[in-house]
Amino acid sequence: MDVVVFGAGSLGSLVGGLCAREHDVTLVGRDPHISAVRESGLRVTGAVEFTVEPDARTTVPDRADLALVTVKSFDTPTAARALTDCAPAVVCSLQNGLGNEERLARSHDTVLAGTCTYGARLDGPGRVACTGIGEVVVGDPDGGPSAAAERVGGALRAANIDVQVSPRMARRRWEKLAVNAGINPVTALAGVANGALADGPLHGVATAAARETARVARENDIDLDERDAVATLESVVETTAENHSSMLQDVRADNRTEVDAINGAVVARTDEPAPVNRTLARLVRGLTA
Numbered sequence: 001m002d003v004v005v006f007g008a009g010s011l012g013s014l015v016g017g018l019c020a021r022e023h024d025v026t027l028v029g030r031d032p033h034i035s036a037v038r039e040s041g042l043r044v045t046g047a048v049e050f051t052v053e054p055d056a057r058t059t060v061p062d063r064a065d066l067a068l069v070t071v072k073s074f075d076t077p078t079a080a081r082a083l084t085d086c087a088p089a090v091v092c093s094l095q096n097g098l099g100n101e102e103r104l105a106r107s108h109d110t111v112l113a114g115t116c117t118y119g120a121r122l123d124g125p126g127r128v129a130c131t132g133i134g135e136v137v138v139g140d141p142d143g144g145p146s147a148a149a150e151r152v153g154g155a156l157r158a159a160n161i162d163v164q165v166s167p168r169m170a171r172r173r174w175e176k177l178a179v180n181a182g183i184n185p186v187t188a189l190a191g192v193a194n195g196a197l198a199d200g201p202l203h204g205v206a207t208a209a210a211r212e213t214a215r216v217a218r219e220n221d222i223d224l225d226e227r228d229a230v231a232t233l234e235s236v237v238e239t240t241a242e243n244h245s246s247m248l249q250d251v252r253a254d255n256r257t258e259v260d261a262i263n264g265a266v267v268a269r270t271d272e273p274a275p276v277n278r279t280l281a282r283l284v285r286g287l288t289a
């Protein structure tokens with residue numbers, strides 16, 4: 001399969017590298033990373049270790065069977081436009097936050113939602129660390145069976161990626177949103193690793209954000225129980241205890257964060273007050289303004 005990975009930063013380089021063990025992969029990203037991959041290949045270290053030689057470019061190739069979108073959510077409109085040049089049969093987002101699939105679907109016919117709990121960190125040009133083996137879940141963004149999702153699931157499985165095809169992707173996206181709405185802003189504001197949210201006051205704030213997100217999910221006809229959202233958050237805190245969340249990394253690197261697509265998206269999808277997510281979003285925006 002010809003796979004283009006749009007946004008070869010941390011996650012895109014890891015997933016693209018894993019896929020390159022089985023498929024013809026093109027990483028689309030920025031120099032100097034892209035030049036380094038072209039010259040010496042992509043070195044993956046950490047939980048899995050190998051070197052592959054995918055094609056690497058700063059613009060999209062002429063064609064693709066599958067496009068995996070791994071830019072930050074605020075770059076999704078650019079990704080959607082750029083990918084029209086290679087007209088992929090299927091476009092699949094592996095991003096956090098809400099709204100990405102809807103934006104991609106404005107210019108592509110077959111769009112899948114995906115969530116990914118692999119951990120990735122770009123360590124330098126041509127080098128990416130796998131900071132945790134997780135799983136990819138793909139499916140139709142609105143739920144239900146999807147032949148395209150089965151094809152993508154089969155292709156990722158062939159590359160030894162742990163993947164599930166879900167007919168309940170809408171719920172899965174909100175469940176991941178509840179996790180990110182709790183962990184990401186709290187770790188970013190407090191300057192702590194995920195494991196610091198296991199108990200104490202930070203646990204209280206993070207779980208309040210997850211519970212509020214589950215309430216908003218139900219207002220949007222998604223069957224997400226508050227206890228399930230909190231249990232999932234607690235399990236992710238435990239399994240990623242050593243991780244620095246992507247939002248903490250962004251704040252530390254003075255990069256733009258995804259707070260608008262995470263806590264901001266929760267606030268935007270309810271007519272009722274959502275004080276926990278609203279406050280966290282305002283604090284993160286204040287911190288990075």
Ligand SMILES: NC(=O)C1=CN([C@@H]2O[C@H](COP(=O)(O)OP(=O)(O)OC[C@H]3O[C@@H](n4cnc5c(N)ncnc54)[C@H](OP(=O)(O)O)[C@@H]3O)[C@@H](O)[C@H]2O)C=CC1
Pocket residue numbers: 006007008009010011012028029030058070071072073075078079082094095096097116117118119120121122246258
């Ligand atoms: N890292 C992780 O472990 C995980 C990340 N995620 C999610 O995956 C998504 C990506 O995260 P992450 O990999 O950490 O982010 P990164 O910022 O590391 O990667 C995105 C890359 O895409 C590049 N990019 C953006 N626009 C373009 C463009 N037009 N052309 C070429 N390259 C472009 C960016 O370059 P530049 O910055 O120069 O614009 C950057 O290198 C996010 O939604 C995140 O929440 C989900 C699970 C785990």
Ligand SMILES: CC(C)(CO)C(=O)C(=O)O
Pocket residue numbers: 096179180183184194236240243244245246247
């Ligand atoms: C699951 C979690 C919280 C892992 O750090 C993540 O998705 C992120 O950091 O964005």
